[in-house]
Each structure stands twice: as structure tokens, then as C-alpha cells.
Amino acid sequence: MLTLLGGIALLVLGYFTYGRYIEKNFSIDPERTTPAEALKDGYDFVPMSKSKNAIIELLNIAGTGPIFxxxxxxxxxxxxYIWIIVGCIFGGAVHDYMVGMISLRNDGAHLPELTSKYLGKPVKHIVNIFAMLLLMLVATVFVTSPANLIASITPDWMTIGIITLLIFAYYLISTILPIDKAMGKVYPWFGAVLIISTIAIGISLLTGGHNLPELTMGAMQNFHPKGTPIFPAIFFTISCGAISGFHATQAPMVSRTSTNEREGRFLFYGMMIAEGVIAMIWAGASMALFDGQTLSQMIDAGTPSAVVNQVSTMLLGNVFGTVAIIGVIVLPISSGLSAFRSLRTILADYMSIKQDSMKKILMMTIPLFVISFFLTKVDFNLIWRYFNWANQVTAVIALLMSTRYLYLKNKNYLVTLLPATFMLYACVVYILSEPIGFRMGLQTATYLVGLVATVAIMALYWTTGVKQKVALSPESELLNDHLPIGTFSSIDAVPAAVAAE
Known part of the structure; x- marks a missing residue:
């Protein structure tokens, strides 16, 4: 119990201390006009309240990641617990804040446009591929996982196939609506269900006399029943609860609806901390209610949704347990919706197809749904492995972009460089060792090759950064917090006030 409560306390403390430092290091400007006001279009760029933006950000980034x-x-x-706490405070929350705020400074740009500006245009094509692959995998995972959860609490005639089609129908309707209608009206209700059910799970876990495992010196070891090494696997298993590249595709959506830079720490850093709290509660519940062998068998039998069902009903009973399951269901449904919405806008920007008519919106949206529908037929665990790989590579790219931004502006760039380097090494080792990569397995040679490759990549990154900074002039576009006019295919014209800047 002490570990769980202490971990949650550290996450909250991190928001008020390290989060404040990250905000100060970025140097916010509360008087600056935001994209929501300067580029208001009634569809993607819509001023919304801090509370609505916070719920949208939380539900967009959460999905089933901080639970599964x-x-x-x-x-x-x-x-x-260690990775959730450390990863969230020093990695994930910093990652989310930096991407969200840099996007806000650059007219709500998505990650590909930001990397093009700060890392060079050739990188944009690589990031577009990774971002679209990641979003397609996320969207598919967040159709499959809620379908399984809904099937567990509905009559037998509601098959997974029927539920999947209904979820796609909801996504289609919501994707083509303005953001304040698609999310602003519904998400506060979704958020209420999520928050209440999470608090209920946490209270029941703490007051129900359950044997919560504590983080002691004796517990500082690997208890995985299959002997899977901690490094690098745990950093890909627990991603959305610690650090996740998927968030880099979602933060720009809220940067287009925020009305003041002062709200950034709460919206981006704070909502990642909230996700970390959710992750702590579900990790604690899983360890308290099941031994490793039982937990492993339940996961192998299908998806972690079986564990969600058991945890919810064991802690809250059948009635309130069902409400808790619904609270879990709203996470992937909301994130799946935002994934499709982001995927459509990124693809439209890349192909220079203005999203200024329903015909063009549907032309981009429907093919994406068709591809995702066929992917739902693929084994969930296989998709999850590819999702985790693409997810963390995207996180590394986002952190390197953020590092370059801070470096060029003479800010403390170590806050993003250190987690970027660590996650890059984890990604390289993962790709070298796993079946989806070079199949080297985890041996000494793998770690050494991974180290050499990481050093080489970072040396190239640093060299190009130094050259970029030396070549800067005071009026350089890289020091101007606006992307070139006409960057977005979905925007017909940039207001005169922005053009003048």
C-alpha cells in the first residue's frame, strides 16, 4: 500500500516541481495569440475551455495503454512501479508538454511539420511514415480492445463483429464533425465515468484488505513467469503509462483549441501525470489480485481485457464492476476516434488535400477505415508488438525534435536529450533482438551493437545540430515560432495578423 500511495504522491509532486521547471525552461508567453484564436475555422481550430481541453487531452492520450x-x-x-513513476515525470510528461507547446507555437502543426522545420525536410517523410503507421495500428488496437470489453458485458447476440462495425460507425460520424461537437460535447461525460471508476477501483484496492506488493530491496528483481528480461521489454510493454510517441500525434489537436500558453502545463504535463496515476492503480490491482502465472495465462488466452473484467468485478462487484468496465471502454473509444482524426489530417497535409468539403473529408477517411477493419482480423498480440515498436520510435523522434528546438533557442536541452538517448538505445536493442527486427536475441553482442549504433546516431544528430545553429541568422525561420504560411492543407488562408508576424 505504501508503494502505491507513495508512487502516486511522487507523480503529483513531479507535476508541481519538475513540471514547473519544464514550463519555466520553455518560457511561456501568456499574452501570445494562440492558433485557436488566430486560425479559427470552426472545425479543427476552435477555442475551448481549459477543463474541456484537459478532458480531451486525457482521453485522447489514454486509450487502453495505461491499463493494458x-x-x-x-x-x-x-x-x-519504478518505470511508471520515473518514465512519466522525466520522460512522458516532458515529451507531451514539449510537443504540445512547440505545436502551439507553430500554428498547431503536427509532428511531421515540426520535424521538417527543426530536423530537416528529409526527416519529414520518415516521420510521416512512422506517424501514419502508428496511428493506423493505434486505431485498430482501439477498435479491437473495446470490442472485446463490450462483448463481455452484452448479450451473446452482440458479437464482436457487430460491435466492431458499430464502433467504426461512431468513429466515422465523429471524425467528420467539428472538434467541439465531436469531442467537446461528449468527452466531459466520458471523462466523468473514467475518473469515478478509477477512483472507485483505487479506493476498493486500498480498503479491501488486499495484499499489495511493496517495492523493497527483495522485490527489486524480475518476477516475469516466462523470464522475459526487463530491458528493453518493460519500456515497450508499459508505454502509454510512462512515455508514448502516440501522444505526439495527439497533443497538436489540443494545441489547436487552447486559448492561453499558461494552460499548457496542466493540459500536457498534467494529463500525462494523470495517466501515470491510472497506470499505477491498474498495475497495483493486477499484482494484488493475481500471481504472475495466473496473470500470464489470462493475457495469453486473449487480450488483457479479461484481466480488466476480473479486476473490476472482484473489487467492485458485478454492478459497479460493469460501470468500471465502461470507464475503461471509453478510453480506447475516445483515443481511437482521435487517432483516426489525427491520421486523416496528417495524411491530408502530406498529400496537400484541403479538408474544406465533406467529399474531401470522406475521401481521406473511408479508405483508412477499410484498412483498419481488415487489420482487426489480425492477432491482437501481434498488432500490439508492432504498435509498441512504432510507438517508442515516434517518441524518440519527438524528443529529438524537442531537443533541437531547445538547443537552437539556448534553453536547457538536457531535459529532452537524456530521455531521448535512453529510449533510442532501448529501441535499437529491441529492433536488434526481437523477431520483428534482426532476431539477434538478447546477448552481449546485441547490447554492444546497440550501444555503437546509438552513439553513431546521436553523433550525427549532434553534428547536424551544431552546423544548423552556426548557420542561423537572427531573422532565421528556425527562431521564428511560426511555420511558413500555407503549411496546412486544411487551412485556406492564414489571418493577416499572423502573416504580419
């Missing part, structure tokens, strides 16, 4: 990931991460034992 920690459930699978619980197989490693209490060491999973």
Missing part, C-alpha cells in the same frame, strides 16, 4: 500496458507490465513485479 501496466497489466502486462505487472508480470515483472513491483519494479514496474
Amino acid at each position: 500496458g501496466p497489466i502486462m507490465g505487472a508480470l515483472y513485479g513491483p519494479v514496474a
Whole structure:
């Protein structure tokens, strides 16, 4: 119990201390006009309140990641707590804040446009591929996982196939609506269900006499029943609860609806901390209610949704447990919707297809849904592995972009460079060792090759950065917090006030 409560306290403390430092290092300007006001179009750029933006950001980034990931991460034992806490405060929350705020400074640009500006145009094509692959995998995962959860609490005639089609129908309707109608009206209700159910799970876990594992010196070991090494696997298993590249595709959506830079720490850093709290509760519940072998068998039998069902009903009973399951369901449904919405806008920007008519919106949206529908037929665990790989590579790219931004502006860039370097090494080792990569397995040679490759990549990155900074002039576009006019295909014209700047 002390570990769980202490971990949550550290996450909250991190928001008020390290989060404040990250905000100060970025140097916010509360008087600056935001994209929501300067580029208001009634569809994607719509001024909304801080509370609505916070709920949208939380539901967009959460999905089943901070629940499914920690459930699978619980197989490693209490060491999973360490990665959630440290990863969230120093990695994930910094990652989300920087991408969100840099996007806000650059007219609500998505990650590909930001990397094009700060890392060079050739990188934009690579990032577009990774971002679109990631979003397609996320969207598919966030159709499959809620379908399984809904099927577990509905009559037998509501098959997974029917539920999947209904979810796609909801996504289609919501994707083509203005953001304040698609999310602003519904998400506060979704958020209320999520928050209440999460609090209920946490209180029941703490007051129900359950044996919560503590993080002691004796528990500082790998308890995975299959012997899966902690490094690098745990950093890909627990992603959305600690650091996730998917968030880099979602933060720009809220940067287009925010009305003051002062709200950034709460919206981006704070909502990642909230996700970390959710992850702590579900990791603790999984470890407290099941031994590693049982937990592993439940996950292997299908998806972690079976664990969600058991945890909810065991802690809250059938009635309130069902409400808790609904609270979990709203996470992937909301994130799936935002994934499709982001995927459509990124693809439209890349192909220079203005999203100024329903015909063009549907032309971009429907093919994406068709591809995702066929992907739902693929084994969930296989998709999850590819999702985790693409997810963390995207996180590394986002952190490197953020580092370059801070470096060029003479800010403390170590706050993003250090987590970027660590995650890059984890990604390289993962790709070298896993079946989806070079199949080297985890041996000494793998770690050494991974180290050499990481050093080489970072040396190239640093060299290009130094050359870029030396060549800067005071009026350089890189020091101007606006993208060139006409960057977005979905915007017909940039207001005169912005053009003048």
C-alpha cells in the first residue's frame, strides 16, 4: 500500500516541481495569440475551455495503454512501479508538454511539420511514415480492445463483429464533425465515468484488505513467469503509462483549441501525470489480485481485457464492476476516434488535400477505415508488438525534435536529450533482438551493437545540430515560432495578423 500511495504522491509532486521547471525552461508567453484564436475555422481550430481541453487531452492520450500496458507490465513485479513513476515525470510528461507547446507555437502543426522545420525536410517523410503507421495500428488496437470489453458485458447476440462495425460507425460520424461537437460535447461525460471508476477501483484496492506488493530491496528483481528480461521489454510493454510517441500525434489537436500558453502545463504535463496515476492503480490491482502465472495465462488466452473484467468485478462487484468496465471502454473509444482524426489530417497535409468539403473529408477517411477493419482480423498480440515498436520510435523522434528546438533557442536541452538517448538505445536493442527486427536475441553482442549504433546516431544528430545553429541568422525561420504560411492543407488562408508576424 505504501508503494502505491507513495508512487502516486511522487507523480503529483513531479507535476508541481519538475513540471514547473519544464514550463519555466520553455518560457511561456501568456499574452501570445494562440492558433485557436488566430486560425479559427470552426472545425479543427476552435477555442475551448481549459477543463474541456484537459478532458480531451486525457482521453485522447489514454486509450487502453495505461491499463493494458501496466497489466502486462505487472508480470515483472513491483519494479514496474519504478518505470511508471520515473518514465512519466522525466520522460512522458516532458515529451507531451514539449510537443504540445512547440505545436502551439507553430500554428498547431503536427509532428511531421515540426520535424521538417527543426530536423530537416528529409526527416519529414520518415516521420510521416512512422506517424501514419502508428496511428493506423493505434486505431485498430482501439477498435479491437473495446470490442472485446463490450462483448463481455452484452448479450451473446452482440458479437464482436457487430460491435466492431458499430464502433467504426461512431468513429466515422465523429471524425467528420467539428472538434467541439465531436469531442467537446461528449468527452466531459466520458471523462466523468473514467475518473469515478478509477477512483472507485483505487479506493476498493486500498480498503479491501488486499495484499499489495511493496517495492523493497527483495522485490527489486524480475518476477516475469516466462523470464522475459526487463530491458528493453518493460519500456515497450508499459508505454502509454510512462512515455508514448502516440501522444505526439495527439497533443497538436489540443494545441489547436487552447486559448492561453499558461494552460499548457496542466493540459500536457498534467494529463500525462494523470495517466501515470491510472497506470499505477491498474498495475497495483493486477499484482494484488493475481500471481504472475495466473496473470500470464489470462493475457495469453486473449487480450488483457479479461484481466480488466476480473479486476473490476472482484473489487467492485458485478454492478459497479460493469460501470468500471465502461470507464475503461471509453478510453480506447475516445483515443481511437482521435487517432483516426489525427491520421486523416496528417495524411491530408502530406498529400496537400484541403479538408474544406465533406467529399474531401470522406475521401481521406473511408479508405483508412477499410484498412483498419481488415487489420482487426489480425492477432491482437501481434498488432500490439508492432504498435509498441512504432510507438517508442515516434517518441524518440519527438524528443529529438524537442531537443533541437531547445538547443537552437539556448534553453536547457538536457531535459529532452537524456530521455531521448535512453529510449533510442532501448529501441535499437529491441529492433536488434526481437523477431520483428534482426532476431539477434538478447546477448552481449546485441547490447554492444546497440550501444555503437546509438552513439553513431546521436553523433550525427549532434553534428547536424551544431552546423544548423552556426548557420542561423537572427531573422532565421528556425527562431521564428511560426511555420511558413500555407503549411496546412486544411487551412485556406492564414489571418493577416499572423502573416504580419
